[in-house]
Amino acid sequence: KQEVTQIPAALSVPEGENLVLNCSFTDSAIYNLQWFRQDPGKGLTSLLLIQSSQREQTSGRLNASLDKSSGRSTLYIAASQPGDSATYLCAVRPSGSEKLVFGKGTKLTVNP
Amino acid sequence: DAGITQSPRHKVTETGTPVTLRCHQTENHRYMYWYRQDPGHGLRLIHYSYGVKDTDKGEVSDGYSVSRSKTEDFLLTLESATSSQTSVYFCAISADRDVEKLFFGSGTQLSVL
Numbered sequence: 057k058q059e060v061t062q063i064p065a066a067l068s069v070p071e072g073e074n075l076v077l078n079c080s081f082t083d084s085a086i087y088n089l090q091w092f093r094q095d096p097g098k099g100l101t102s103l104l105l106i107q108s109s110q111r112e113q114t115s116g117r118l119n120a121s122l123d124k125s126s127g128r129s130t131l132y133i134a135a136s137q138p139g140d141s142a143t144y145l146c147a148v149r150p151s152g153s154e155k156l157v158f159g160k161g162t163k164l165t166v167n168p
Numbered sequence: 169d170a171g172i173t174q175s176p177r178h179k180v181t182e183t184g185t186p187v188t189l190r191c192h193q194t195e196n197h198r199y200m201y202w203y204r205q206d207p208g209h210g211l212r213l214i215h216y217s218y219g220v221k222d223t224d225k226g227e228v229s230d231g232y233s234v235s236r237s238k239t240e241d242f243l244l245t246l247e248s249a250t251s252s253q254t255s256v257y258f259c260a261i262s263a264d265r266d267v268e269k270l271f272f273g274s275g276t277q278l279s280v281l
Contacts, residue, residue, distance in 0.1 A: 154218075
């Protein structure tokens, strides 16, 4: 059974700092991995999607990497801003499955 | 948001009453999903649809049914609501389950008293 773990559960950093969020999964047989952002009381917004054949994806100050063989992904946020404060979730789509498996998220607070 | 509307946004109901939540999309995406989000459990798939009248169960489908009579609408019904179904419900859509991003609606906060 695929399990997704995100560590740490919460992270507080000063504005301007570069930071890394971690995601690990137990089964490397996946179609893709997505990173989402969730603001309080809101739905999830897909930030980056990495296919199983890819190593990384970039969007603006965000860079996500995927090491499928080791079951790890990282989300790198450069020059963090208070507006980046949110909960970040990663999710994998196991091969042959209709179901995304979500981690429980990392709550990020960027202090001015 | 990617053309997804959930209704209602908030609902309070009593145990034993039927409840229907609606998800409407304007993207003409094939795949539609219902998730629930609870503290300590994260997001869990209830039911999904891969086309009109084509639906299947997710991991927490007991007590829920769905229908999809049109591409744009996916309904989630709680036949007889229970307090354990108090949750935030999210609808999501995808053009292609394997290679496309998943887009979420804003959620419905359901309280069953």
